Amino acid sequence: LEFRRVLFRSVLFIDEAYHLSEAKNYDGGEYMREALIELLKYMEDNKNVVVFAGYKLEMDDLLNINPGFKSRIGSIIDFDDYTTDELVKIFKLDASKYDLKCTSGFVKKLKERINSDKWKKNFGNARYIENLLNKVLYVHASNVYNRNADMYLLTEEDFKIKEERINSFGFAKTNE
Numbered sequence: 001l002e003f004r005r006v007l008f009r010s011v012l013f014i015d016e017a018y019h020l021s022e023a024k025n026y027d028g029g030e031y032m033r034e035a036l037i038e039l040l041k042y043m044e045d046n047k048n049v050v051v052f053a054g055y056k057l058e059m060d061d062l063l064n065i066n067p068g069f070k071s072r073i074g075s076i077i078d079f080d081d082y083t084t085d086e087l088v089k090i091f092k093l094d095a096s097k098y099d100l101k102c103t104s105g106f107v108k109k110l111k112e113r114i115n116s117d118k119w120k121k122n123f124g125n126a127r128y129i130e131n132l133l134n135k136v137l138y139v140h141a142s143n144v145y146n147r148n149a150d151m152y153l154l155t156e157e158d159f160k161i162k163e164e165r166i167n168s169f170g171f172a173k174t175n176e
Helices: 017-024 026-047 056-063 084-096 104-117 126-147
Strands: 011-014 049-052 164-166 172-174
Touching: 011 026, 017 026, 017 056, 026 049, 084 104, 084 126, 104 126
Parallel strands: 011 049
Antiparallel strands: 164 172
């Protein structure tokens, strides 16, 4: 028999954990404050690990929610955003799941779009790529149907995405 010392009993992963910072506001309600208190207790009891994940600025708000919270966090790891080339690779990988290939002209447009959008406040990294692929697929399907385009090849024509903007009533309008 081999005996090993167990360092941690369990691991809890909380994505978008910055929502817990609403506990400092009265509009967050008692549930957020109670959840945070329970999480702190959970972390300290029985050597449990809690991984809080989220965007850097919002996570800073969470860490500063009270004087003792940050001191209970053992390690903080700040991951860099994906580079443009890495996001292009992710796009190509996701597109390949549909047996789609990208022309060099499409990749050029994709890089321009990523470089333009990645500096916006709510840029979502890989989630952005997933949403962008869905928009491209919609345009591509129309192009294949209307123009007999190659079904398995994304071209510059497939990058003519109609962006939606929300009007004052919350309804979406295209940029037509």
